[in-house]
Amino acid sequence: MTLLAVLQRRVGGPGRRMPPVTVIAATLILLAGLACVVVPGHLAPHPPDAVAPEAALLPPGWGHPLGTDELGRDLLSRVIHGSRLSLLVGAAATLLALLGGAAIGLVAGLFGGLVDAVLMRVVDVMLAFPALLLALGAISVLGSSPTRLAIAVGVSNVATFARLIRGDVLRVRGLAYVTAATVSGVRPAGLLLRYVVPNVCGPALALAVLGFGVAMLESSSLSFLGFGPQPPVADWGMLAAAGRDNLADAWWLSTFPGVAVAVTVLAATIIGKAVQDRRGVQ
Template sequence: MSARRAGLLAAVAVLAFLAVCAVAPGLVTSRGPEAADPAGVLQAPSAAHPFGTDEVGRDVFARVVHGARVSLATGALATLFGLTTGALAGTVAGFAGRAADAVLMRIVDLLMGFPALLLALFVVAVIGRGTVHIAIAVGVAEFAGYARLTRAEVLRVRSREYVEAARASGLPGPLIAWRHVLPNAVQPVLSAAAIGVGVSMLASSSLSFLGFGPPPPAPEWGGMVAGARDYVALAWWTAAFPGLAVVATILSVRRIGRGTGLLDR
């Protein structure tokens, strides 16, 4: 087996394991994510606690496993929000005419002028903390990229013969866009979104690290790293394992994207 194929299989295995953790964490660990043990504070990794325990005696492995649901769901929701709104705006900009294109693209240019994390931080500061609010904030930050990519693909597709034939047959513009333009322009956008889930998850974890995520003691990888800041010198595992979960997820998503050719489209 080649190293490239082995890396792809490892990435698939990591994401499959994380999916099981998110859907049915009870199959992976019998411990609760919030069960504290004052007698077992900051215990190093062992057979009883593979990832050690945190500052109040909670099992870090159990919290990482249960945190997969929140972290993965937030990244997926953020990508879905950014993709849906961006694809809609990009389709309108590329198909509706110069006036709509000029207005929407100026909005996109304005949003792209801000660093994505800074824009997401501003939005979540306005609408409030929480999982759904973080997903919306990250989706807003990603909206411009999906809108610009969709517009470019729509401009490429709208001059094709089958689109001209649909116009000649008298179909209304919105129906042409829905039936003929968007289905043939969406593949590169979906490919970017598949890779963007990891980026969204990283941004979401960053906002949780800054204190805008689910309030403690809810298990969330970014929040777990933030909560462990004061104990890193004494108990490295409290921050290392949730941080490694974030890194492993992002690298696995990108590896699968490269292995299946999504990044090359």
């Protein structure tokens, strides 16, 4: 079972709708994350790279709500500034996966035959491996940087989008009015723009919101392993990794960046499940 399926089952379960309060809370969390991306300097109480050796490894308190790291830098400020890279990488990876999967799924479903068979065998091979493993292999070849991290995570999730969109294209092609349009001589491009794309946008949107959470989790995991941005640039995965050596004495260094990742992924999953329920997507 894929990580995406696990998230959907844990959060919603079959036929179980999200309470409105839960969806509103999840939306507010993502809006807060967006605010951190756009104006981190107005939200952070301290400069993220301001070193204060006399305040090193302070526990969470009034002056530093999330504590400080080994150099005395305020952890809350670093988490807020680190959200920009974490969320942008997740969004870029999701967009790449959506565009790549849409291209493969639309071509396979619309043309069928040998084209469909070849493309779907490639997709089956990609789905045979965990997405995180594919991303790890891609980032090992491409190298470490935020852009390459987004590309690696995006490519590893293309197959999920391709499979869904191809299935929806086949469903739409079997509808009576689409068959009538085909018989009447409407060209493939016209079928695509007039009938197919509007019908696959809803399921693709729901999967994109869910996929954003998965992409965030995968990119943070790779960053935790050292394949993401390098210091002094910070993201949540790197911040969590930086605190590993001080877990016994400074638990907050890894805990709060990890909580930020978990809460964001959960919020995206809840919203994605709500979009699925609203549009009747299974």
